[in-house]
Amino acid sequence: MTTDFHVFDTTLRDGAQREGVSYSVADKLAVARLMDEIGVGFIEGGWPGALPKDTEFFARARTELDLKHAQLVAFGATRKAGVAVEDDPQVRALLDAETPVVCLVAKSDVRHVREALRTTLEENLAMVADTVAFFVRHGRRVFLDCEHFFDGYAADRDYGVEVLRTAFASGAEVGVMCDTNGGMLPMGVGRVVTEVRARVDGKLGIHCQDDTGCAVANSLAAVEAGVTHVQGTANGYGERAGNADTFVLVANLVTKMGLPVVPPECLPELQRVSHAIAELANIAPDEHQPFVGASAFAHKAGLHASAIKVSPELYNHLDPAVVGNDMRILVTEMAGRASVELKGRELGVDLAGQGDAIGRVVDQVKVLEADGWSFEAADASFELLLRAQLPNAPSPLFELESYKTSVEHWGNGVVVSEATVKVHLDGERIITTAEGNGPVNALDNALRQALVHRHPELARVSLADYKVRILGWKGGTSATTRVLITTTDGEREWTTVGVHDNIVEASWHALVDALTYAAL
Numbered sequence: 434m435t436t437d438f439h440v441f442d443t444t445l446r447d448g449a450q451r452e453g454v455s456y457s458v459a460d461k462l463a464v465a466r467l468m469d470e471i472g473v474g475f476i477e478g479g480w481p482g483a484l485p486k487d488t489e490f491f492a493r494a495r496t497e498l499d500l501k502h503a504q505l506v507a508f509g510a511t512r513k514a515g516v517a518v519e520d521d522p523q524v525r526a527l528l529d530a531e532t533p534v535v536c537l538v539a540k541s542d543v544r545h546v547r548e549a550l551r552t553t554l555e556e557n558l559a560m561v562a563d564t565v566a567f568f569v570r571h572g573r574r575v576f577l578d579c580e581h582f583f584d585g586y587a588a589d590r591d592y593g594v595e596v597l598r599t600a601f602a603s604g605a606e607v608g609v610m611c612d613t614n615g616g617m618l619p620m621g622v623g624r625v626v627t628e629v630r631a632r633v634d635g636k637l638g639i640h641c642q643d644d645t646g647c648a649v650a651n652s653l654a655a656v657e658a659g660v661t662h663v664q665g666t667a668n669g670y671g672e673r674a675g676n677a678d679t680f681v682l683v684a685n686l687v688t689k690m691g692l693p694v695v696p697p698e699c700l701p702e703l704q705r706v707s708h709a710i711a712e713l714a715n716i717a718p719d720e721h722q723p724f725v726g727a728s729a730f731a732h733k734a735g736l737h738a739s740a741i742k743v744s745p746e747l748y749n750h751l752d753p754a755v756v757g758n759d760m761r762i763l764v765t766e767m768a769g770r771a772s773v774e775l776k777g778r779e780l781g782v783d784l785a786g787q788g789d790a791i792g793r794v795v796d797q798v799k800v801l802e803a804d805g806w807s808f809e810a811a812d813a814s815f816e817l818l819l820r821a822q823l824p825n826a827p828s829p830l831f832e833l834e835s836y837k838t839s840v841e842h843w844g845n846g847v848v849v850s851e852a853t854v855k856v857h858l859d860g861e862r863i864i865t866t867a868e869g870n871g872p873v874n875a876l877d878n879a880l881r882q883a884l885v886h887r888h889p890e891l892a893r894v895s896l897a898d899y900k901v902r903i904l905g906w907k908g909g910t911s912a913t914t915r916v917l918i919t920t921t922d923g924e925r926e927w928t929t930v931g932v933h934d935n936i937v938e939a940s941w942h943a944l945v946d947a948l949t950y951a952a953l
């Protein structure tokens with residue numbers, strides 16, 4: 434591992450500035466543990482003294498966090514203008530957090546000094562010098578975030594550099610150039626970093642917001658130009674459009690730039706940690722996130738699959754396992770024979786010598802998808818369709834005579850659904866009736882009751898998710914409905930699909946597939 438290169442994660446400070454995110458202290462402790470598992474060097478935990486939750490986080494961290502790789506960092510501002518550093522309560526609160534590292538934010542743009550701080554350029558430099566020296570005297574490692582560094586540099590090439598020199602002269606270990614408004618592009622970042630490096634003697638860092646969609650690219654351009662400290666946040670969460678994504682940064686630094694910035698055993702944890710933090714933040718994971726998204730290595734096009742069949746490297750920029758991800762083949766209207774073959778392999782279905790059956794499946798999927806079916810999220814329905822074309826195809830679970838559902842709205846506001854199913858099973862006619870909180874739930878209960886004597890495994894199965902999509906091409910209430918049902922047996926989940934003009938019939942198709950798959 435490159436010990437002189439810092440990966441600095443600010444999920445718990447800048448990441449918490451994302452609209453809609455609010456971590457509890459317990460969540461913050463959990464996020465810190467998770468980020469430690471991917472081997473980052475520094476975890477910025479928040480701003481003690483500004484947010485009571487952050488003050489509590491640092492107090493609890495002392496006894497509850499046992500970080501293996503990272504050092505904990507407390508964030509705060511330089512002393513206030515015209516106030517002695519010892520007398521500034523924010524500075525005191527930062528010291529009381531008792532972290533080995535503090536990261537101070539300082540103004541480095543003359544406009545901000547004059548208009549936002551309403552002080553002089555000299556006083557701002559004194560604020561930097563006093564505050565850095567104060568923490569160094571108290572035995573802390575000090576990093577300095579130079580806010581608005583790039584915008585400031587465009588207006589005045591000397592002042593930001595002066596702030597960095599002042600910080601280094603006062604004992605700061607890292608001077609971080611921040612693209613606070615996120616308006617930079619990689620070419621500009623690379624140029625400015627190269628120029629600044631030639632003018633200051635000290636370790637430089639980069640902190641990029643994502644307002645141009647270039648935060649990761651800007652950070653990598655800065656690394657290319659010589660910075661050795663990079664800041665990011667989990668999944669790119671952060672103020673406005675967010676920050677550079679720590680997972681994408683780490684993956685690129687290690688696998689593309691050859692910089693071993695985290696221990697090798699940590700890289701395969703990226704996907705798991707990314708998803709776990711999305712859960713804690715209560716944000717659905719971005720399926721298309723580079724490296725760690727569920728779709729990052731999912732292949733839909735038939736031509737891609739045909740080359741992947743020869744060698745997965747032909748259409749993957751990286752072995753997905755390196756970052757803990759998996760390759761998936763999607764079988765849709767865009768599939769060819771190779772897609773079906775690879776999907777069969779993924780599902781554990783032996784397709785050796787089944788060329789004709791594979792051809793029939795490709796044709797069938799294309800026709801069904803043109804009618805609104807969609808198999809890419811419904812692997813279980815696809816597997817049933819595939820097996821139905823093979824020798825020893827499983828026989829249907831039952832023969833349907835009829836089903837009926839009703840919804841009753843009683844005068845007291847209670848709504849009750851009931852369903853009756855009539856099926857033939859091994860020569861026996863079975864009629865069952867059940868209630869449910871909706872017609873589909875009632876149908877599910879009635880069908881399960883009818884089948885469970887012959888298939889006791891169905892007793893353990895329950896509905897985990899039910900999604901309806903109206904396919905608009907017919908319009909209004911006569912539109913085609915696509916239903917996706919996810920079912921679980923407590924250990925595994927599988928998804929099935931049904932399509933029909935009638936929502937109950939669409940649900941019935943998905944339901945029958947779900948139970949058939951369970952019985953298989």
Ligand SMILES: CC(=O)SCCNC(=O)CCNC(=O)[C@H](O)C(C)(C)COP(=O)(O)OP(=O)(O)OC[C@H]1O[C@@H](n2cnc3c(N)ncnc32)[C@H](O)[C@@H]1OP(=O)(O)O
Pocket residue numbers: 447450480482483484510511512513514538539540549550551560580613672
């Ligand atoms: C670029 C970034 O993302 S930096 C991180 C930003 N994060 C946050 O702001 C989240 C936490 N912030 C807070 O809880 C509050 O804003 C606090 C506690 C920090 C300050 O609250 P208040 O005292 O009510 O002040 P307010 O937020 O209105 O203004 C900020 C003050 O800090 C001053 N200030 C801003 N940057 C700096 C700096 N780098 N050094 C010193 N003082 C600064 C401003 O001049 C202003 O001073 P004033 O009160 O004398 O006008």
Ligand SMILES: CC(=O)C(=O)O
Pocket residue numbers: 447538578579580581611612613614640642
């Ligand atoms: C420090 C910081 O978060 C910024 O300048 O964007």
